[in-house]
Amino acid sequence: MDEKAKGPAVPDRRHFLKRAAAGGAGLAATAPIALAQQSALKPETEAAVEVTSNARPGSDFMVDVFKTLGMEYCAANPGSSFRGLQESFINYGKNTSPEWLTCCHEESSVAMAHGYAKIEGKPMMIMAHGTVGLQHASMAIYNAYCDRVPVYIVLGNILDVDYRRGTAEWVHSVQDAAAMVRDYTKWDDMPVSLTHFAESAVRAYKISMTPPYEPVVLVADGTLQEEPIKEKTPRIPKLVMSAPPQGDSGAVAEAAKLLVDAENPVIVAGRVARTPKGIELLVELAEVLQARVQDQRMRMNFPSAHPLCGHPGAVIAAPNLSDHDVILALEAQDLWGITHKMTGLNKFGMESHSTIKPGAKVVTVSAIDLNHKSNYQDFGRYVEADLAITGDPEATLPELIEACKKLITPDRRRALQERGTKIAAENQAGRARNRELAAIAWDASPISTARLSAELWAQIKNDDWSLVSNDRFVSSWPTRLWNFSKPYHYIGAQGGAGIGYQAPAAVGAALANKKHGRLTVNIQCDGDLNYAPGVLWTAAHHQIPMLNVVHNNRAYHEERMYLALLAAKYDRDMGRSDIGTALNGPNIDYASIAKGYGLYAEGPITDPKDLGPALKRAISRVKAGEPALLDVVTQPR
């Protein structure tokens, strides 16, 4: 096709930016794609764009490319290998769309993008050195990879030896920058021209946002950034998003038959809802089948107070599935692990056996099979499913729901309603039981995590709130006591269980919530905050409102429990399990740290009676537009 036929021959800059902004805002999809999938397809550029900016450095053109992709922010700790791009962002791009976010650590940059994507549903851009910056960033990239979250990573590097000025540029240069993270990114490229850069930039976005979502890497060569644009008319290709992969229709019909005929089916929801529509679809499927949903809480998949919600207790990651005759696992995490019993760590040796009902059928729907890698073992143990459907769960749900509806006769519907009534009664009893359990240690000091969660809920429940931290570390009390229903009410956990994620991911999520005026709440584990606390300064500097409540149990507590268990197993002294795990002597003063970074802060709070008023004061500051932190000395879990 004639390139010039696709768009205006040589648009002026004003015209170009106007159209780029329109693309960033997300034009209607051109392909006939279901409504459920549309939000994932944004943004999409209207048509091919051509730019002439021959008097400028290549990095100006790169900024134009990022603008067309609708990037709102670029998070980075500054680095000389991408100084050209940074200068272009600031002066040529006017530091808007994307706006530069000053980060104190590359791990913070990536984890901020991780949290942002989980709220906003699209990638944030981060920049880092291809060497030392990427080395800092790598754990956070692994978390995002395991959590199936898109992150758009741009690395600076100087490939041409002629252009490496001095020692720093030699030690910061690398032959294949992305090699270090290729095992846990979905795609990468190292473009050698601006045309190549634009094409790969658009391709990277598309790949990152095609389920399973994953991080991608684009190398911005230093020479390409800083030398004048040589190509006559570098061109930015049109972005057309792929429709998400949907499960095979025949297999979906087979799954529907199993589910409708089942006496007691269960839906295990791992990473299901990519968009708000995903929650609606999962609710619809559960209600059509009147089936219990065991939400693994890796996303906001299912309303926590829904009568069919299956986890009124604390154990969410490993639900008991032994009573069910059909198990529908929607991109479930560690499905083998939750359908088998292994020898506990308190015993020697290893034996395992299935824990599901003999003859029970296991049906899986997952897009993960489309992006397997070998080295890192996040894929879990092989599952002997009876029916394995490769496809994105959210994209597959509409057809599955319709197939189920067609099979349900009036008689069957009455039976399903009876089942639903029973599940609802169990759910209600479970929630009442949770309230009784929360009453234990109500007046304790250190403050119980149930009290902490109840006090928080009382302060936020009438606001448009968003909990941006994993609540498992506080015994899932928010899940057990609060009412989660909206897509941004919860964002799950790290993915790769890499600690150091939570504080920066919370800041990124709060940034995404800011423009919607939501009250962001982060129950922040103390150990996690110590990895890169400088992200608190980033929150203050960029005026990102958020309430941080430090769950300060003064330990790397998970590891302390392991040490005590192993010591007992070997008949040794369990009293020494604090060595290497305790965070005391001296106690860390998180309020002073936060104040030093420019936040409003109070603490340590040890008396539960002081907590409510302190929360009220901190929330008033957050509502005024600033980040705040309360240091609360808590029970371990």
Next chain:
Amino acid sequence: MKTFALLLAIFGVAALAQTKAAETKTSDAANGQRLFEKNGCYQCHGYWGQGGVAGPRLNQTKLPFAAFSAFVRNPPSSGMPPYRAKVMPDQELADVYAYIKSIPAPKPAKDIPLLNP
């Protein structure tokens, strides 16, 4: 839950003889609290035995000492440390049990405004 109850029944019968002796000893709840913390019981069960994601509730336990002792000495395959006599002698275990039994009962949730929806 059914498995747990069955285990308790088995442990209860098996340890009955041992228990009789332990129950008649004088137990020291204060020392039990010290041991509860030193030996890491609180790590999973909380300082007040309230339980949580890592360990079940102990507060207001209805387990008799026999079943408690048998369970702690040889817990089923799980994440529960096996506290054998070498690391927690019988008297210490009795003290820990005394501490658990001494923890005040919680208020009913209905009497706590924040726990009423």
